[in-house]
Amino acid sequence: MLYIVGMGLGGERGVTVRGLDAVRRCARIYMEARTALLTLGVDGDTSSRLTKLENLYGNAVTIAGREIVEGESGDQILCEATGADIAFLVVGHPFGSDEPSCKATHTDLVVEAKKLGIEVKVIDSASVLNAVGACHHHTNIPFFTETCKRDHFYQTIVNNRGLGLHTLCLLDIYAKEPMSESLIRRNKVYEPPRFMTVNTAISQLLEPAYDEDSLCIGVARLGSDDEKIVAGPMRKLVGVDFGPPPHCLVVGKKFLWGTHVEKEMLQFYMIRS
Amino acid sequence: MLYIVGMGLGGERGVTVRGLDAVRRCARIYMEARTALLTLGVDGDTSSRLTKLENLYGNAVTIAGREIVEGESGDQILCEATGADIAFLVVGHPFGSDEPSCKATHTDLVVEAKKLGIEVKVIDSASVLNAVGACHHHTNIPFFTETCKRDHFYQTIVNNRGLGLHTLCLLDIYAKEPMSESLIRRNKVYEPPRFMTVNTAISQLLEPAYDEDSLCIGVARLGSDDEKIVAGPMRKLVGVDFGPPPHCLVVGKKFLWGTHVEKEMLQFYMIRS
Numbered sequence: 001m002l003y004i005v006g007m008g009l010g011g012e013r014g015v016t017v018r019g020l021d022a023v024r025r026c027a028r029i030y031m032e033a034r035t036a037l038l039t040l041g042v043d044g045d046t047s048s049r050l051t052k053l054e055n056l057y058g059n060a061v062t063i064a065g066r067e068i069v070e071g072e073s074g075d076q077i078l079c080e081a082t083g084a085d086i087a088f089l090v091v092g093h094p095f096g097s098d099e100p101s102c103k104a105t106h107t108d109l110v111v112e113a114k115k116l117g118i119e120v121k122v123i124d125s126a127s128v129l130n131a132v133g134a135c136h137h138h139t140n141i142p143f144f145t146e147t148c149k150r151d152h153f154y155q156t157i158v159n160n161r162g163l164g165l166h167t168l169c170l171l172d173i174y175a176k177e178p179m180s181e182s183l184i185r186r187n188k189v190y191e192p193p194r195f196m197t198v199n200t201a202i203s204q205l206l207e208p209a210y211d212e213d214s215l216c217i218g219v220a221r222l223g224s225d226d227e228k229i230v231a232g233p234m235r236k237l238v239g240v241d242f243g244p245p246p247h248c249l250v251v252g253k254k255f256l257w258g259t260h261v262e263k264e265m266l267q268f269y270m271i272r273s
Numbered sequence: 274m275l276y277i278v279g280m281g282l283g284g285e286r287g288v289t290v291r292g293l294d295a296v297r298r299c300a301r302i303y304m305e306a307r308t309a310l311l312t313l314g315v316d317g318d319t320s321s322r323l324t325k326l327e328n329l330y331g332n333a334v335t336i337a338g339r340e341i342v343e344g345e346s347g348d349q350i351l352c353e354a355t356g357a358d359i360a361f362l363v364v365g366h367p368f369g370s371d372e373p374s375c376k377a378t379h380t381d382l383v384v385e386a387k388k389l390g391i392e393v394k395v396i397d398s399a400s401v402l403n404a405v406g407a408c409h410h411h412t413n414i415p416f417f418t419e420t421c422k423r424d425h426f427y428q429t430i431v432n433n434r435g436l437g438l439h440t441l442c443l444l445d446i447y448a449k450e451p452m453s454e455s456l457i458r459r460n461k462v463y464e465p466p467r468f469m470t471v472n473t474a475i476s477q478l479l480e481p482a483y484d485e486d487s488l489c490i491g492v493a494r495l496g497s498d499d500e501k502i503v504a505g506p507m508r509k510l511v512g513v514d515f516g517p518p519p520h521c522l523v524v525g526k527k528f529l530w531g532t533h534v535e536k537e538m539l540q541f542y543m544i545r546s
Binding site: 010018021093124 | 279281282283285286287288289290291293294329366380383384387396397398399400495496537538541
């Protein structure tokens with residue numbers, strides 16, 4: 001049996017009771033690399049966080065990069081799952097992934113397993129896509145490069161504004177990306193992991209669609225005990241320290257925020273200074 | 274402290290580990306009425322299911338109808354939360370509710386609590402809105418009545434089809450609705466609870482937008498151990514017994530289902546006979 005287990009938000013305790021029961025029964029636990037990066041971080045505390053997580057889940061955890069899930073040794077997980085219970089941990093919801101490439105990877109794993117006659121059980125948990133309540137329309141904001149400029153996501157935000165909708169912007173995360181010049185080599189060299197902050201996202205958005213007074217909501221570490229949510233005009237939010245990743249950003253129609261209750265709710269998060 | 278705790282999908286074990294820890298710390302546990310109906314059912318097993326749930330959560334559970342959350346005794350929860358830890362359980366995700374009226378109710382509770390200076394902690398879990406993977410566009414299908422016909426949701430489905438998108442249709446649930454003739458009376462009389470099945474939804478959709486060969490996916494009790502997912506043409510699915518509620522239905526573009534991987538995935542659920 002292959003369990004694809006959503007870890008939800010805010011670390012290992014975002015898993016459901018059903019998910020925890022399943023993971024504890026498993027002979028081996030894999031954790032998707034991006035999930036690992038978001039859950040364990042990249043600073044000095046990584047190993048103590050991993051220990052805490054392994055204590056809760058009752059077993060050692062193997063980090064599975066794309067080379068394990070998709071590469072030459074890609075059959076390893078599926079092979080093991082033919083004879084034992086194997087867990088594959090994914091941050092957020094298994095199919096609610098904020099990154100299309102991850103979503104495809106997880107779906108591929110399920111399809112390949114089913115083709116081999118392996119039973120698959122997907123265990124849900126929360127995703128940022130519904131934890132940010134009213135936003136059912138979202139886009140990804142990538143780091144700008146020579147080949148990837150604002151055209152990719154910009155039209156979505158503009159379209160949503162035209163329809164009077166907010167947009168949830170998921171900010172780029174590089175977990176373990178091979179450097180482009182090493183893509184064809186056997187021993188790939190990876191870029192250092194990096195996360196886009198609310199501040200970078202705002203500075204990329206500031207013109208021409210939005211101006212310094214456009215209202216937005218910055219969100220960091222949603223669902224964890226130290227989540228941080230601050231609303232305000234872009235000129236103020238661009239200078240707020242949101243702390244460690246992951247971050248996301250909600251942008252709405254100019255100076256017009258939904259219903260009365262939504263407006264009241266927004267006030268609780270409004271920046272004061 | 275007021276904890277608004279998402280119970281996720283498939284019963285009491287859909288709560289997260291973080292949510293369970295919080296609920297177990299609480300002096301009192303309230304459960305939203307519709308949540309109770311979906312979790313405990315309406316048949317003879319209700320009380321044994323409640324016992325199982327109370328055993329996991331470590332405390333008695335009070336069912337809170339709209340008259341408690343919004344009515345004259347509406348301050349009860351807020352009053353208690355000023356001096357103790359109180360949990361308010363909601364099926365799915367607290368703000369990812371499939372019913373706009375429930376969503377407003379939960380948001381109201383948070384706003385009122387914050388106004389009174391009560392600390393509020395929302396604990397996420399899965400929602401049907403992301404558990405049905407690729408569908409970020411959804412609508413509700415109500416039971417047809419004299420005053421509520423297909424106009425309300427139909428345009429959403431038609432618009433999505435035009436854009437090449439699927440629509441997740443959440444099917445109507447009546448938990449504890451006062452009979453209209455008793456609305457102004459002090460002692461309200463409630464309609465018996467009822468749930469729309471996949472079969473009823475299909476028969477309401479069949480004309481004029483869809484025909485008997487239109488592909489769709491029926492989903493029942495998503496996330497629970499006995500979830501049932503069947504894909505096929507409407508003429509076949511209309512006769513499939515999906516069992517107990519809750520049900521939902523995914524309708525797509527006519528005979529055209531996304532990417533190759535999506536098509537493969539769909540085949541695993543395709544009706545054979």
